[in-house]
Amino acid sequence: MSLGPVAVTIAxxxxxGGLAYLVNSGRGARPGREVPPNLAPYLTDEDxxxxxxxxxxxxxxxxxxxxxxxxxxxxxxxxxxxxDFTEMFEEEAVHIGEEIYMVQTPDNPEGFGCITCHGAEGxxxxxxxxxxxxxxxxxxxxxxxxxxxxxxxEEEVRYWxxxxxxxxxxxxxxxxAGGPLNDQQLDFVTEYxxxxxxxxxxxxxxxxxxxxxxxxxxxxxTASIDLAIEQQEGQLAALISAPERFAAAEQLIxxxxxxxxxxxxGLDTDLDGLxxxxxxxxxxxSELAFANVGTDxxxxxxxxxxxxxxxxxxxxxxxxxxxxxEPVPDLEAATNLLDELSSQVAALGPLAANNETIVASAxxxxxxxxxxxxxxxxxxxxxxxxxxxFGGDLEAAQRAYGLYSAYCARCxxxxxxxxxxxxxxxxxxxxxxxxxxxxxxxxFPDFEDHYEFIVNGSENGQAYGVNxxxxxxxxxxxxxxxxxxxxxxxxxxxxxx
Numbered sequence: 001m002s003l004g005p006v007a008v009t010i011a012x013x014x015x016x017g018g019l020a021y022l023v024n025s026g027r028g029a030r031p032g033r034e035v036p037p038n039l040a041p042y043l044t045d046e047d048x049x050x051x052x053x054x055x056x057x058x059x060x061x062x063x064x065x066x067x068x069x070x071x072x073x074x075x076x077x078x079x080x081x082x083x084d085f086t087e088m089f090e091e092e093a094v095h096i097g098e099e100i101y102m103v104q105t106p107d108n109p110e111g112f113g114c115i116t117c118h119g120a121e122g123x124x125x126x127x128x129x130x131x132x133x134x135x136x137x138x139x140x141x142x143x144x145x146x147x148x149x150x151x152x153x154e155e156e157v158r159y160w161x162x163x164x165x166x167x168x169x170x171x172x173x174x175x176x177a178g179g180p181l182n183d184q185q186l187d188f189v190t191e192y193x194x195x196x197x198x199x200x201x202x203x204x205x206x207x208x209x210x211x212x213x214x215x216x217x218x219x220x221x222t223a224s225i226d227l228a229i230e231q232q233e234g235q236l237a238a239l240i241s242a243p244e245r246f247a248a249a250e251q252l253i254x255x256x257x258x259x260x261x262x263x264x265x266g267l268d269t270d271l272d273g274l275x276x277x278x279x280x281x282x283x284x285x286s287e288l289a290f291a292n293v294g295t296d297x298x299x300x301x302x303x304x305x306x307x308x309x310x311x312x313x314x315x316x317x318x319x320x321x322x323x324x325x326e327p328v329p330d331l332e333a334a335t336n337l338l339d340e341l342s343s344q345v346a347a348l349g350p351l352a353a354n355n356e357t358i359v360a361s362a363x364x365x366x367x368x369x370x371x372x373x374x375x376x377x378x379x380x381x382x383x384x385x386x387x388x389x390f391g392g393d394l395e396a397a398q399r400a401y402g403l404y405s406a407y408c409a410r411c412x413x414x415x416x417x418x419x420x421x422x423x424x425x426x427x428x429x430x431x432x433x434x435x436x437x438x439x440x441x442x443x444f445p446d447f448e449d450h451y452e453f454i455v456n457g458s459e460n461g462q463a464y465g466v467n468x469x470x471x472x473x474x475x476x477x478x479x480x481x482x483x484x485x486x487x488x489x490x491x492x493x494x495x496x497x
Contacts, residue, residue: 011070014063090191097192100185112180114189117142117169121196127169131418134372135365136232138418140169143410146196147203151457151475154190159472161186165431168417203480211402218380218405221420225373228421232369236362242351248292249344256285256338263331272317273331279312282334286310289337293344307340369421378423389495400492401426403485407477408432408493427496432474440493443468450490454478 096110104111119125122145129140148157161181162174173179174186181189217224259281266275274282289308310333313319318327328336351358386397404426405416411432415422427435443465444450450465455478458470477486 005074008070008074011067014066018063093188093191094195096185097188097190097195100181100189101192112173118145122146122148122193129169129418131415131422132167133415133418133422134368135361136228136369136421138228138421141410141417141419142169145193146198147206147480149194149197150200150203150479151477153472154194156472156475157193158186158190161189167430200479204482207403207406207481207485210406211399214402214405215398217420218378218401221378221423222373222376224420225369229366229369229373232362232366236359236366239351239355239359239362242348242358243355245293246345246348246352249289249341249348252285252289252293253338253341253345256282256334256341259285260334260338263334269314270317270330272329274312274334276314279314279330282310282337283312286337289341293341308337310334310337372421377425378420380426385492385495389491396488397492399485400488403481403489404492407481408489411473427493435493436496438494438497440490440496442466447490447494450494451486454486454489 099108099110100112101114102108102111103113103115117125117127119142124144125142126139127142129138130136131138131140152160160170162172162179163177164170164172164179171179173181173189175182259278263274263278266277268275286308294308311319312330312333317330319330320328320333322328380401382394382397382401385401386392386394390396390400405413409416409426411430412428412435413426414424414428414430416430425436429435433439440450444453445466453464453474455476457476458464458468458472458474460470460472462470464470477489481489
């Protein structure tokens, strides 16, 4: 405990003691006690002017001196107590912000699931998303948050929290924009984001790794699109067959229900509640289910094939093993098969009822993927780039592209976050303006002005370049990239045609 509270406590004790003495002195006489002084003739002047008076005066003097010292001491230590309280409040705010960032669970009812896209402690991640450009399901790259305050101010980060990012999986979180979080909750989330910021040395050390990752992604782009097309073709086939599989599942449910109704009739060798003939019929239904319901898989019916396989043994009452390796009674396994068929009917029903519309959408998505495969809009001719902008330095051209992709493409290249299946030409424009056709040079005739803009970013309402007015959306990269790397980005952006 600090000196201030101790001093105040002692002062309060003195005051209470004095009040108690005064109250007790003013009370009337009690039986068996002598008359109190205030009810008896008081002392004469000669009696008063003795050691008793001196003791009272000395006590009063020391009490006054103590109070004169204690109150300033208490005042001087107040700033320390306020600092401790502020630290305690910030720690609690970070804790609450982390709870909001995490997934909602019974132990954490305040969770809103930011971690599912942005990763543990804001390392970055991805979100499943239907890309509006191609209609294909993609993994949208969600940015890291553990270095965001090196690029944006807290006010700018709050803007994105409140309003989200239209055209991406990032929703609006603020009540002002129709989201679920009030101002205090947004404050807590901001405190948590501040708490997970990496040391600047670590942020700078990540640059080379991010550049290499972007170059690797570019090298794998063609294979990525090929895989996406293969998956989309399988998805389309499954959607086309959905009405037939739906009808087959409905019929098999009827057949299995009838078989189970007569399950105990006949010879039951293994005494499991299913007659030998019933087990044979159930196996036949399982084979039909696997062949006619579970062969094609959509997102809604994935994994059905494995769950539809059932091979009952007439000599073994526990023919099936569950996912934990535990034996399952045959009667229970047959009931599980019926439940699985019912689940397939529920999943396939909407696909069958709206099959024409859904198939048309899937066909359009496949056509867009094939167009992306043929066009290769994401491709970069590094030798030509090196000759045109980097004096033939191929390594510099590759690093410049990697830097641009890692730090700029999310806003300035359409479809970048959705991957090569949707990505258009570098610098084609998205949330940020297009940089192609020499627009960087039009906006910044002077190279150094362009460089300074990337270093500092924009401020809302502040002019930049030629007739540019900032909104605070453009981050500054001076704290996360070296001067040499930023100059490479400037050279690359000014080369886009």
